[in-house]
Amino acid sequence: MTTPVEELLPATRRALLHRIATAQTEGRAPSLVAAVVRDGETVWHGSRTSVDGHGPDENVQYRIGSITKTFTAVLVLRLRDEGALDLGDLLEKHLPGTGAGEATIAELLAHTSGLAAESPSPWWERTPGSLRPELADVLGEQPHRHPVGRRFHYSNPGYTLLGALVEELRGVPWEEALRNEVLEPLGLNRTGAEPQAPHAGGWAVHPWADVMLPEPVEDLGRMAPAGQLWSTTGDLARFAVFLAKGDDRVLSAESVREMRTPAAPAEAEEVAAGSAYGLGMQVQYRDGRMLVGHSGSLPGFVAGLMISVEDDLAAVVLANCTSGPPVFTVAADLVRIVAEAEPRIPEPWRPLPEADRSELELAGPWYWGTHAFALRLTADGGVSLGPLTGNGRRSRFRANGDGTWTGLDGYYAGEALRAVQRPDGSVGHLDLGSFVFTRQPYEEGASVPGGVDAEGWRGIR
Structure with a gap:
C-alpha cells in the first residue's frame, strides 16, 4: 500500500515540530511559524506560541525582508524574456543618470555591481522612506565600494535600482507591477507592501533578559524593492513551488532555473560555507544537496525560504523578532528531515513511446x-x-x-x-x-584534430 503524497508519517511530523519548537525556545522568538511543501503541495504546517491570542496559521502575515529581492528579480527576468532588456545591458541604457550605470543588469541581480551594501545615513531600515525620495539619496555621493563585476558584495541599493528599472520600463510603480505580474497570477493574495490583518507585530528581544521592545514599522519608500514585503507561509509555499517548477503565466521553468544558478564569484569564506548567489536567489550546499531560496530580515522580523529541487521539497520559516532563531538554517533542516525520513519515490520507468x-x-x-x-x-x-x-x-x-x-x-x-x-x-x-x-579511442580514420598515428596502438618492447 502506498502512503498518499499529501501525508507525512507521524514520526516525521513530530521531528518537524521538535525542530521548530527548539528554534523558537532557544531563539527566544515571540512566535514562529513554518510550512513544508512536497510535490507542489503544503504537507505540514506548524507554529509555536501565539499572535493576537492564537497560534499563527498559514494566513498570518510576517514581514519577509530580503525575500522581497527574489520577487523583484522575477520582474526583471520577465522584462528580459519579453525582449525589453538584456541581462548584459548596462543600467545606463535603460535608467540613465544614476551614477551607477556602468553595472549590467545581471551584475545588479547577482550583487556584483560593486555598490555599497547600504544606503547613506540614517539607517534605512528604521527610518521613513520619505527621507530618501530620490535614487541619489539611496546611492549617495560615492555609491561604489568595489570595481564593477569583480566580487560579490551584497547590495540593498542595487535592488532599489532594479525596482526603479522596472518602474521605468513598465511605466507603473514597482508594487503595482509586482501585483499585476506576479502576485495575482500566482494567487499570492496575502502578500503585499503593507500589512493586512491578521499580521504579527515585530519585536526586539533583550539579549540578556526575557523582555521585549516593539520595533518600528517603516514604509521603505525607494528601498521597497529590496525588502518591503509582508507575506505568509501559505503564500510563500506557493511561491516556492513556482521557483522550483516555473509557471508560464509568470516565468518559464528555464528562466527560474537560471535564477537558481550561481552567477556571482564566491569569496573564500563563502566557498568554505558552501554558499553562492544566483539571480535574486541564494544557493547553499548542505548535507549533500543543493538548496536555493532567500533569507530576510528587518527590525522585528526574520524569514527563511529554502527549496531542494531534486527532492521536490521546500520549507518556509517566519518569526517576529529582530534576531534569535536561525530561520534559514531551520528551513534547511526541515527540508533535510523530510528528505531523509521519507525519500522521494521515483517515477516508474516507462519505455519511450517512440525513438528516432x-x-x-x-x-x-x-x-x-x-x-x-x-x-x-x-x-x-x-x-x-x-x-x-x-x-x-x-x-x-x-x-x-x-x-x-x-x-x-x-x-x-x-x-x-x-x-x-x-x-x-x-x-x-x-x-x-x-x-x-569517436566510437573507439582515437579511432583509425576518424577526423581527430592532429591526426592519429598510422602505426596504431602498441606496447613497449
Whole structure:
C-alpha cells in the first residue's frame, strides 16, 4: 500500500515540530511559524506560541525582508524574456543618470555591481522612506565600494535600482507591477507592501533578559524593492513551488532555473560555507544537496525560504523578532528531515513511446580521446552525455529539431552537440564544442584534430 503524497508519517511530523519548537525556545522568538511543501503541495504546517491570542496559521502575515529581492528579480527576468532588456545591458541604457550605470543588469541581480551594501545615513531600515525620495539619496555621493563585476558584495541599493528599472520600463510603480505580474497570477493574495490583518507585530528581544521592545514599522519608500514585503507561509509555499517548477503565466521553468544558478564569484569564506548567489536567489550546499531560496530580515522580523529541487521539497520559516532563531538554517533542516525520513519515490520507468532510428544509432559508448563516455536518449526527447565511470563532464542536452542539441547544464551548458556524417551518410564522430568523440579511442580514420598515428596502438618492447 502506498502512503498518499499529501501525508507525512507521524514520526516525521513530530521531528518537524521538535525542530521548530527548539528554534523558537532557544531563539527566544515571540512566535514562529513554518510550512513544508512536497510535490507542489503544503504537507505540514506548524507554529509555536501565539499572535493576537492564537497560534499563527498559514494566513498570518510576517514581514519577509530580503525575500522581497527574489520577487523583484522575477520582474526583471520577465522584462528580459519579453525582449525589453538584456541581462548584459548596462543600467545606463535603460535608467540613465544614476551614477551607477556602468553595472549590467545581471551584475545588479547577482550583487556584483560593486555598490555599497547600504544606503547613506540614517539607517534605512528604521527610518521613513520619505527621507530618501530620490535614487541619489539611496546611492549617495560615492555609491561604489568595489570595481564593477569583480566580487560579490551584497547590495540593498542595487535592488532599489532594479525596482526603479522596472518602474521605468513598465511605466507603473514597482508594487503595482509586482501585483499585476506576479502576485495575482500566482494567487499570492496575502502578500503585499503593507500589512493586512491578521499580521504579527515585530519585536526586539533583550539579549540578556526575557523582555521585549516593539520595533518600528517603516514604509521603505525607494528601498521597497529590496525588502518591503509582508507575506505568509501559505503564500510563500506557493511561491516556492513556482521557483522550483516555473509557471508560464509568470516565468518559464528555464528562466527560474537560471535564477537558481550561481552567477556571482564566491569569496573564500563563502566557498568554505558552501554558499553562492544566483539571480535574486541564494544557493547553499548542505548535507549533500543543493538548496536555493532567500533569507530576510528587518527590525522585528526574520524569514527563511529554502527549496531542494531534486527532492521536490521546500520549507518556509517566519518569526517576529529582530534576531534569535536561525530561520534559514531551520528551513534547511526541515527540508533535510523530510528528505531523509521519507525519500522521494521515483517515477516508474516507462519505455519511450517512440525513438528516432537515427538518434538511437547514436546511443551507447563514445570516446573523448581515451575517456569513455555514454550517450543516452532521455524521456524528454533530448540526450545525456557523461562518463561511464567516476566523475567528469556530464550534461543533459535538449533537441533543437535540426539534428543538433544544446547543453542544458554542467560543463557543456549552452554548447552545441552535433553528429558529423561521413560521405556515405554514416556518423563518423560527435562534435561537442569542437571536441571530437569517436566510437573507439582515437579511432583509425576518424577526423581527430592532429591526426592519429598510422602505426596504431602498441606496447613497449
